[in-house]
Each structure stands twice: as structure tokens, then as C-alpha cells.
Amino acid sequence: MEELALTVLAEWPARFALVAHALLGAATIAVSTHLVVWTFPLLFGRPARTRAIGWFAATGALLYAAQFALGILLYPTYKVRVAAELAETSWAPRLFEVKEHWVALGLPLLLAAWVLARRGRDASRLLFACAFGAAICAWSGGIIGLMVTSARSIASP
């Protein structure tokens, strides 16, 4: 059997990690979308539940960071088992690269939303903009992730 580095997970641990990555991704998308919906009234100066917004912002940022960390944990396995094999023949690794960069840009947006949510109504429009940007990044990460996985997952061919 071919010996790989410790960070390249075997097939079953990688499969479980991928499922956890998908579940955490769904939760991140759900919470970041809720944050957008709940901050929307602030744009028009309407009353909004600032305590709930703070909760969504904090939970969203923590979920996003956890999802980011799990993605980095899975990355060596994908890079060695999948991306290297598909590099010349498939669109999937290139699309995967777009996903990783877009998701990285979403993390500071959600962290900024968390900081701004602690300010209450003072930073309402900015809070909505940061939440909206982060949600776009989370959604694109989820959709591109599914597309890439549909091309070829971490299992051996």
C-alpha cells in the first residue's frame, strides 16, 4: 500500500470529515442567511431585534471559522488524492481554487459583522453589508463545494 503523509487522511476518515464539512457548511449558510434577513430592517431604520442579531453574528463567525479550519484539515487529502489527478483534465480543481479564495474573503466580513453587531444600532447599514457579503461567500462556497464533489470526491477511483 502506498504510504502517504499523516495529514493525508485515509479514505474513511476523509469521508467522515467531508460529511462533517458539509453539515457545518449547511449550518454556516443557514446562520449567515438568517443574519442577513434579521439585519435587513435596519437598512430602513425599522426596529430590529439587536440581541438576536448579535447571537447570529457571533454564532455565524464561530461556525464560519470552524468550517474554515475543517476545510484546511481536509485540504491535503483533496490536494493529493483528487486535485493532482484531475489537474490537467477537469474543471473541478480550478473551480475549487475559486471557492477557497472566495470563502477566505468572507471570513473577515463575518468577523467585521460580529464586531459591528456588538455596537447595536450604530452601525446598522454597514452591519447589513458585511453580513450580506459574508452570506454570498458562504453560499458560493456551499454551491461550488457541491459541484466540485459531484465531479470527483475523495474516494480512490
Next chain:
Amino acid sequence: MNVLVSEIVSARALRARTPVETAALVSVAAFAWAYVAIDWLALPRLFFLPLEDRIVWASQTPGPAIGYPGACLTAGLVAGIAAAIASRLGPERPGRRLGLATACSILVAMAYFVWRSWP
């Protein structure tokens, strides 16, 4: 007691004057620009070599290498420094121009990575 109360009040006032919004915007824009610059100019950063289980500091590496977390770390550091400077020197309320500039930074960074991955 009165001295303590007045100190607490002044500390609260000081905290309220901190330009958090400006710092948040500047840090997001700085992260985006730094993240693009690291890739575009191939600046040195931490790379993880998955086949060797080794981390190296380089601008480019042969074979499969993961530079993504290293780029995030460096861009995060730049964003942190930018936020610290903006919170000391920036205006209390960011203008519309700063908001637009930050939004443009994110969009330019997103477009750059699409262009780079899909020539």
C-alpha cells in the same frame, strides 16, 4: 467613589469614540488587497507540503503545495495592523467613499481569483 465613577464614565465615553466602523471597513479592505497581492506578486508565505508533512517559508514551491492558509494568515496580519492604525487615526464615522472602496476591494479580489483560475 466620585473619582471612580467619573473615571468609569470617561472610559465609556472614550470607548464610544473608538472608530470601530472605520476599523472594520479598513481591515476588510486591507485583507482583500493583501490576499490578492500575496498571490499576484508571489510574495513569500508559509507553504505546507502535504507529501512531506513539512511547512516551508517560500514564494513558490515545486510539486503539490498548499499556500492558502499561509496567505490567509499573512493577509489577516496585515488586516489586523490596518485595523489598529485605523482605530487610532481614522474618522469616527466612515464616509460613503470608504464603504464603496471596501465593497470594490472585495469585488475586485473575487474577480481576480476567477480570472486567475479560469484564464
